[in-house]
Amino acid sequence: MKTFFLYRVELRRLALSKFTWIVTVLSLCGPLTGYSFLQQSNASVMSGQYIANPVLAGTVIGAILWAVLTLIESNRVYRNKTDILTDAIVSPIRMAFVRMTALASLSAAACFLCVLAYLPYTIVKMDYIFNPALYMMSFLILMLPTWWISILLAAAIYQIVQRVELAGLLYVVCVYFSFSRFANSDFFSRWINPIIITYSDGFSSLYYLRIALYTRVLWLALAGGIWTLSLICIRRYQKNLLVSFWRSLRKVYLPVTAAALMVTGIMMWRGQPFVDHGPAEFQYWDYYNTINDSKISAVTYRLTAKPESGQLHSIAEYTSTSGGSGIKSIWLNPGYKILRIMCDNQPVSFTATSEFQGDSQRTDFNLTQSGWKTLTIEYEGYPTMLRCFAPYTWGNEVTSDYVSLNNFSSMPSLTGLNFPGTFTLELTLPGYMTPLLNHQFIEDYTLNTDGTKTWTKKESSYIIWLTACDYNVESFNAAGMNVNFVYSKKYETIMTEYNMQEALAEVLSYCTEHLGRLSWAGGSSLMMVQRSAISDGGNAGEGWVEWGESTFTAGNLSDPLKGANAAEVFVHEMVHIWWGGLGVNCGSEWDVSNNDPWSDEGLTVYTTYRLMKDKYGEEYAKQYYIDVWQAAVDIQERGFYYRNPEYLDRLPEQYRADLSTMNRGTNLYSRMPLMILKAEQLVGGEEKMDEILRSVQSRFANNGFDKPFTYQDFLDACGLQEEDLILD
Amino acid sequence: MIKILKYEIRRLLFNKFFLGLLVINGIFAWYTLSSDTVAGIAYTAPFSPWSFGAYLSSVMPLIMITVLFLLTYFHSKKEKQVEVLTSATPIDAVRYMLIRNTAVTLGFLFLCLFVVGLCLYFYVVYFNYRNFAVFIIPALVTILPCYVFMMGAGHCIGRIHSGLLYFLMIISFAVSVVKVPDAFDLFGGSYYSNFPLTLPAGADGEPAFVLSAAFLTARGLYLVIGIVLFVISVRPVRKK
Numbered sequence: 001m002k003t004f005f006l007y008r009v010e011l012r013r014l015a016l017s018k019f020t021w022i023v024t025v026l027s028l029c030g031p032l033t034g035y036s037f038l039q040q041s042n043a044s045v046m047s048g049q050y051i052a053n054p055v056l057a058g059t060v061i062g063a064i065l066w067a068v069l070t071l072i073e074s075n076r077v078y079r080n081k082t083d084i085l086t087d088a089i090v091s092p093i094r095m096a097f098v099r100m101t102a103l104a105s106l107s108a109a110a111c112f113l114c115v116l117a118y119l120p121y122t123i124v125k126m127d128y129i130f131n132p133a134l135y136m137m138s139f140l141i142l143m144l145p146t147w148w149i150s151i152l153l154a155a156a157i158y159q160i161v162q163r164v165e166l167a168g169l170l171y172v173v174c175v176y177f178s179f180s181r182f183a184n185s186d187f188f189s190r191w192i193n194p195i196i197i198t199y200s201d202g203f204s205s206l207y208y209l210r211i212a213l214y215t216r217v218l219w220l221a222l223a224g225g226i227w228t229l230s231l232i233c234i235r236r237y238q239k240n241l242l243v244s245f246w247r248s249l250r251k252v253y254l255p256v257t258a259a260a261l262m263v264t265g266i267m268m269w270r271g272q273p274f275v276d277h278g279p280a281e282f283q284y285w286d287y288y289n290t291i292n293d294s295k296i297s298a299v300t301y302r303l304t305a306k307p308e309s310g311q312l313h314s315i316a317e318y319t320s321t322s323g324g325s326g327i328k329s330i331w332l333n334p335g336y337k338i339l340r341i342m343c344d345n346q347p348v349s350f351t352a353t354s355e356f357q358g359d360s361q362r363t364d365f366n367l368t369q370s371g372w373k374t375l376t377i378e379y380e381g382y383p384t385m386l387r388c389f390a391p392y393t394w395g396n397e398v399t400s401d402y403v404s405l406n407n408f409s410s411m412p413s414l415t416g417l418n419f420p421g422t423f424t425l426e427l428t429l430p431g432y433m434t435p436l437l438n439h440q441f442i443e444d445y446t447l448n449t450d451g452t453k454t455w456t457k458k459e460s461s462y463i464i465w466l467t468a469c470d471y472n473v474e475s476f477n478a479a480g481m482n483v484n485f486v487y488s489k490k491y492e493t494i495m496t497e498y499n500m501q502e503a504l505a506e507v508l509s510y511c512t513e514h515l516g517r518l519s520w521a522g523g524s525s526l527m528m529v530q531r532s533a534i535s536d537g538g539n540a541g542e543g544w545v546e547w548g549e550s551t552f553t554a555g556n557l558s559d560p561l562k563g564a565n566a567a568e569v570f571v572h573e574m575v576h577i578w579w580g581g582l583g584v585n586c587g588s589e590w591d592v593s594n595n596d597p598w599s600d601e602g603l604t605v606y607t608t609y610r611l612m613k614d615k616y617g618e619e620y621a622k623q624y625y626i627d628v629w630q631a632a633v634d635i636q637e638r639g640f641y642y643r644n645p646e647y648l649d650r651l652p653e654q655y656r657a658d659l660s661t662m663n664r665g666t667n668l669y670s671r672m673p674l675m676i677l678k679a680e681q682l683v684g685g686e687e688k689m690d691e692i693l694r695s696v697q698s699r700f701a702n703n704g705f706d707k708p709f710t711y712q713d714f715l716d717a718c719g720l721q722e723e724d725l726i727l728d
Numbered sequence: 729m730i731k732i733l734k735y736e737i738r739r740l741l742f743n744k745f746f747l748g749l750l751v752i753n754g755i756f757a758w759y760t761l762s763s764d765t766v767a768g769i770a771y772t773a774p775f776s777p778w779s780f781g782a783y784l785s786s787v788m789p790l791i792m793i794t795v796l797f798l799l800t801y802f803h804s805k806k807e808k809q810v811e812v813l814t815s816a817t818p819i820d821a822v823r824y825m826l827i828r829n830t831a832v833t834l835g836f837l838f839l840c841l842f843v844v845g846l847c848l849y850f851y852v853v854y855f856n857y858r859n860f861a862v863f864i865i866p867a868l869v870t871i872l873p874c875y876v877f878m879m880g881a882g883h884c885i886g887r888i889h890s891g892l893l894y895f896l897m898i899i900s901f902a903v904s905v906v907k908v909p910d911a912f913d914l915f916g917g918s919y920y921s922n923f924p925l926t927l928p929a930g931a932d933g934e935p936a937f938v939l940s941a942a943f944l945t946a947r948g949l950y951l952v953i954g955i956v957l958f959v960i961s962v963r964p965v966r967k968k
Contacts, residue, residue, distance in 0.1 A: 165800065165894055166745065169793070172901065173752065181763050638771040643933040650854050655767060 003094060010102040014073070023069045024110045027147075028117055030061030042198035044550040045533050046129050050122050052199045055138040058114060062143065063150035063192050066107050067171055070154040073099060075164040084238070092234045093248065096159060100227070103151050111144040129201050129490065137209055142194050145216035149191055152223035159230035160241075185391055187211075188269055191219045197393050202488030202549055203469060203532035204401035210310060211274055211393065218268040225262030228254060274395070276334040276384040278356030281653060297321050299423040301411050301463065307400040307430060312336070313380040316412055323372035327364055330377060332412040333396070334361035335384035341365050342376045359386050360408035383409035394535055402532055403429065403468040410463045425463065427455045435468040436486065439527045439544035467531065478505035479512040487530035487552070494554055504528065507574045510611050514690050515578045516697040526577070540576030547573055572608045579603040584700040584709045598711040602672025603693075605629075609673065610686065626677065632670035633727065636663060675725040679718050682725075692717050729827060732819075736831035740798050741838070749794045750839065753787065757843040760786045761850045770924040770935075775857040777937040778924045780847065781866035785917035787843045788870065789904040792878045793897045794839060798832050799879075800893050803886030825962045829879070840871055862937065869939065870916050873950035877914065880957025887961055911942035914950060919943055 014020050034040075034057030041052035074096075077083040086095065115136065123130050153174060158167040175192055183189035194212045199205040232248040232255065233241055249255060298319040305312055314336075323343075332338070334356065341348040350365035367375075383405060385395025396409040411423075427435055427442070431451045435442050442455040472492050474485040485504060487495060495501070508526075512518075527544040536548030551569045578584065580600030605625075613621035641648055641659055648656055680689040696717055700709040715722060740746065760783060768774045769782040801807065815821060844867065851857040878900065885892045903914050910919040923943070927935035 165797075168894060169797070169897070172898075176901075180759075182759070635771065638929060638933070640768040640771060640773045640776075640933070644773075647855065651766060652762070659767075 003098060006090065006094065006098040007101055010098045011105055014102050014106055019069060019072065020106060023065045024106070024113070026065050027058065027062035027107075027110050028114055030065075031055060031058035031114065031118055033057045033061065040193065041196045042533060042536070042550065044553050045199055045201045046126050046553065047131065047134060047199035047201050047205060048196075048533075050125050051135055051138050052196045054118060055142050056193065056196060059143045059146045060193050062107075062110070062114075063146050064175065066103065066147050067150045067154035068168075070103055070151045071158055071164055071167055071171070073103065074155055074158040074167075078162070079164075087236070092236065093231050093251070093254075096155065096231055096234060100151065100155055103155075104148055107147045107151060108144060111139055111147065114143065115139045128493065131205075134199070134205055134209075141209055141213045141216060142196070145220055146192060146194065149216070149219045149223045152220075152227040153191075156223070156227040156230035159227075160233045162233075162235055162241075187390060187393070188215055188218065188272060190215070191223070195393060198533045198536065198550075200402075200533045200549055201553070202490040202530070203534070204397065204399040206310070206399040206401070207395070207397040207534055208393070214268070214272065214274065218265050218272075221261045221268065222265030225258045225260075225265060228258035228261060232258070273335060273382045274384060275390045276356065276359070276361070276387050278334065278354075278361065278387055280387055281657065282386065282388045283357045295320060295322050300426065301423060302426045302428075303405075303410060303466075304428040305398050305403050305430070305468070307398055307403070309382075310398050311380060311382050312398050312405065312410070314378070314411070316377045316379075318375040318414070320372060320375065323367065323370060323375065325367045325370040327366050328414060330363045330365065330412045330414055331357065331360035331408060332363065332379060333359055333381075333383045333409040335409075336379040336381035338363055339378040339380055340376075341378075342374075343367055343369075343372050344374055358408065359384075359406075360413065377412055379412070397532075397534070400430065401469065403433065403435070403466070404532065404535065405463070405466045407462070407464060410466050413462075422458055422460050423462075425455075425457050425459060427457075427466070427468075428452050429455065429468050432470050433468040434471045435466065436471075436527075436529060437466055438464050439529055439541070439546065441484075467529070474501055476501055476505065479508040480517065481508060482525040483508070483528060484525055485528045488549075491530065491549075491552060494552060498552075498554075500552065504570070504574070507571050507611065510614065511575060511578050511607065514610070514693070515607065516694045516701075518577065518701065528574075540573045540580060545570075545573045545577060568608065568612065571611060572604060575604045575607045575611070576600065578697065578701075579607065584696060586709050596711070597667035597672040597675070598714075599668050599672070601668040602676055605669055605673040606676040606680075607693075609677075625673075629670035629674045632666045633674060636666045636671075639663075671727065674727055678725050678727070679714075679720060682720060683718050729823070732824070733827050733830060736828050737834060740801060740831050741835045745797070746794075746835065749797065750842065753790055753794060753839055753843060754846065756790055757783075757787045757846050758850075761847060765847070765850070766854070769921055772924055772934055773855075775851045775855050776934055777862050777866045778920050778935070780863045781870050782917060782920035783847055784843075784867060784870040785904075785913070785915040785920060788874050788915045789900050791836070791839050791843065792874060792900045795832060795836050795875070795878060796882050796893050796897050796900065798835055799882045799886055800890060802828060802883075803890040803893060805890065822962060829962070832879070833875075836875055865937070865939075866920075869944075869947055873947040873954065874915060876954030876958070877950040878954070880954035880961065883961035884957045911940065911946045916943075 031054035034054035035049070038057040038060070039053045040056040041048045043049040043053055077086050083092070086092075119135070122135060154167070154171050157170045157174075158164065161167050161170065177183060178190050178192045187195040194215055196208045196212065199208065232245050232251075234244060234248065235241065236244045236247055239247070296318050298317075300317045302315040302317070303312060304314070330338070330350075338350060338352075341350050348365050348367065350363050353362045353364060355362040383396040383398070385393065389395070396405045397403070398405070425437060425442075427437075428448070429435060429452060431447070431453050433453075435455050437457055437459055442457040444457065445453045445455040447453055470489050471486050472489045472495075474487075474495070476483050476485070483504065485495075485501065525543070529544065529546040530552060531546050531548055533549035536550050539546050547570050579586065584600075584603075586598060586600045586603065609621055609625040612625065636642055639659075641651070642663065648659070651659070680686060683689055683692060696709060696714070700707075700713070711722075715725075764786065765779055765783045766774050768776065769779040772778045814824065844863075848860055848863075878896075882893060882896060885896050904917060907918065908914075910922050913919050923940065924935045927938070930936055
């Protein structure tokens with residue numbers, strides 16, 4: 001009762017304090033900076049521009065302001081030298097608890113005011129894209145807990161050092177740490193600036209909110225633990241830190257609570273379910289060359305998405321005519337827990353190893369008898385992202401608005417088994433979702449009693465891409481091709497407003513005219529798929545193209561003269577239909593150990609440049625393409641490690657990998673286009689080059705990976721020597 | 729005088745706060761070396777004068793915060809109360825102030841030697857580079873104006889109110905983050921990062937270490953302002 005009474009008194013005192021009001025008003029202004037210069041999230045999607053950025057800016061600024069208030073209030077009795085009196089009336093530990101709860105209550109009220117203050121503006125700006133749940137969750141998951149963490153840490157530091165200036169300095173060090181490169185590489189360290197690389201307008205933002213919620217709870221536990229520990233350090237009876245600590249230690253509940261909270265935080269950090277616990281560097285797959293001693297006649301994957309928990313439950317069933325015995329291995333996303341492995345209805349023991357390759361972890365199991373008929377593997381869990389991708393938070397997701405599962409996040413790979421070449425997928429999803437398997441529609445489904453649908457498809461190869469969303473499909477014919485344009489229903493207005501169908505048809509017509517008709521045009525259909533901003537960028541393969549959400553946002557589409565930006569990514573990826581995938585395959589792009597600039601990208605970038613030159617003129621093409629390539633090559637050649645590769649060995653492995661990626665990017669996207677441009681000048685101009693490229697298309701398209709179009713083939717087609725294309 | 733100096737050194741530098749800040753400075757310096765300097769600044773070698781200058785400009789804000797922290801000893805309320813007594817002693821107030829500032833300068837030099845030593849050790853171990861003479865100019869140009877300016881500003885602002893020194897610490901941190909014209913960057917970080925890009929590469933592929941007139945003028949300006957502020961702030965308080 002006494003504590004509650006003190007809480008009311010303290011709350012009232014703080015609520016009437018002028019300084020509290022200043023902090024509240026400034027905290028309310030904090031989100032304003034997120035609209036312009038303090039942008040921490042992708043502003044090209046509207047939820048990023050109008051929700052994520054203001055909330056994140058308000059989170060950081062408010063956290064610092066409330067920490068300052070906490071430090072001042074914690075120091076107040078000592079500054080006024082009234083601590084001797086107040087300590088005699090109320091225990092300083094109780095008073096610290098009361099002050100903390102009062103500050104937490106006031107910051108909660110300020111956060112609520114923030115929610116109300118920015119609501120009308122956000123609704124007006126976002127219009128039909130506005131998602132009230134996302135708006136509320138952003139404040140409640142990102143802002144409020146971070147303010148509490150900040151208050152707890154500031155109070156804890158002060159209670160330990162009991163000097164306001166030193167506490168302030170240490171607090172600044174903590175803030176700096178959260179923004180440092182170290183915290184960037186491990187986003188769980190970001191206590192004051194939670195990571196939200198992007199939100200999504202058309203798909204789901206739950207992926208990031210889940211990560212943010214987890215890190216906030218983690219840091220609340222850690223900060224709460226440190227703060228509870230700091231209560232023991234509060235100076236008592238005018239004694240120093242050690243004596244006060246010893247005296248307060250007798251209140252056993254304090255160290256026990258502190259330890260419990262800190263252990264909870266540390267356990268949450270160590271056992272986090274979002275990033276795999278494998279090595280920091282990417283491990284390449286090399287397990288394909290294994291002995292296949294078991295002939296499999298049928299494979300069925302039964303996948304059930306559980307959007308409410310973000311998990312996937314799955315059963316993989318293998319039927320064999322002559323199953324072999326011995327140790328076998330499963331490669332599966334490390335986020336999944338294998339529940340059981342059954343061989344002819346008998347349980348099989350299995351052991352997870354510490355070996356990781358790509359986005360999968362190896363689990364070994366022993367088949368003791370040969371001649372088995374059925375092998376089932378049941379697993380469930382939350383697909384994790386690769387550790388090396390953690391700074392970009394690229395991963396798979398299962399949410400109520402979007403399902404995106406690639407490779408080992410959907411199905412296991414077994415070594416030592418000889419596959420039949422086809423499999424059956426049975427995928428259970430919420431009723432409103434439409435799935436795409438390897439960028440193709442699934443036609444057959446059954447409606448379940450709980451409102452979900454089970455989709456069935458027989459497919460060759462593997463599950464490489466599996467996505468599901470409430471899609472809108474536009475089918476049209478362009479340049480003699482049947483095109484299916486698939487995008488989130490929430491983008492329907494934007495796609496209609498900017499007449500995207502016409503823009504896509506325009507690119508297809510240009511490429512058909514200049515590079516030739518694709519051999520499969522008119523027969524197969526071309527799938528053009530929009531994917532979530534969370535896995536932005538673009539991709540293209542056999543009969544499909546996909547783009548991230550940022551490509552089609554109103555901001556990008558409304559400014560065609562912004563330069564080679566996201567709006568032009570869709571052109572680049574569409575050109576890949578001709579260069580790469582089903583078109584002319586140039587080979588070496590995916591061989592990352594190879595620093596050879598020759599790949600599909602060079603020709604794709606060059607063709608994109610030509611299209612843009614045709615559309616916007618020579619000056620535009622020079623400014624946004626040729627000059628950009630030249631600048632990138634100049635910078636590369638100036639690089640110390642590029643000039644002195646012998647020093648590379650002295651660099652930490654991560655830096656070597658970063659430099660190699662950067663050099664490779666320059667070689668593929670800048671150096672080679674410049675070399676092709678030089679070739680264009682040497683062969684006699686654009687028309688001559690188009691003629692050469694058309695002949696290349698007719699000779700090399702559809703050759704696949706076995707017979708790629710090599711650099712020597714390109715030189716031969718142009719009648720040039722290698723030295724002719726060396727850049728000056 | 730020596731006795732007073734020894735006393736001031738012991739008071740300012742031989743305490744847990746200075747030791748703690750020294751450790752923080754060391755950790756931050758090593759972190760900067762292994763994360764930023766190792767990559768080389770503006771595509772130059774990690775052991776180029778440009779990279780060395782950029783390294784110094786990265787660690788300088790924290791060193792200056794440490795120095796400002798030492799200045800809080802001079803301008804605290806307690807110190808001002810004691811001033812009544814010290815000003816009654818026969819020692820000349822200006823000389824006394826200079827002795828105390830010598831102690832701070834020694835602390836600053838110790839910190840600088842520490843972070844420069846770490847850098848040189850880094851160059852020897854990772855790159856087997858030992859031609860340290862080329863670092864003298866960037867060291868002088870970076871360190872001296874910063875120190876003199878911050879000492880002058882620190883004393884000046886500390887005389888107004890000791891709490892303002894903490895504000896100056898925040899400003900010092902902010903100056904290293906906020907974009908200003910390259911030549912006028914107090915710590916020189918953006919200058920060392922951008923100016924080499926405008927220079928042609930030499931025979932060895934490295935741009936020569938030449939400083940622009942604008943940058944040198946700005947450094948001189950900081951130096952002069954620092955001296956003026958310092959002179960103003962160390963003038964003796966009139967005896968009441």
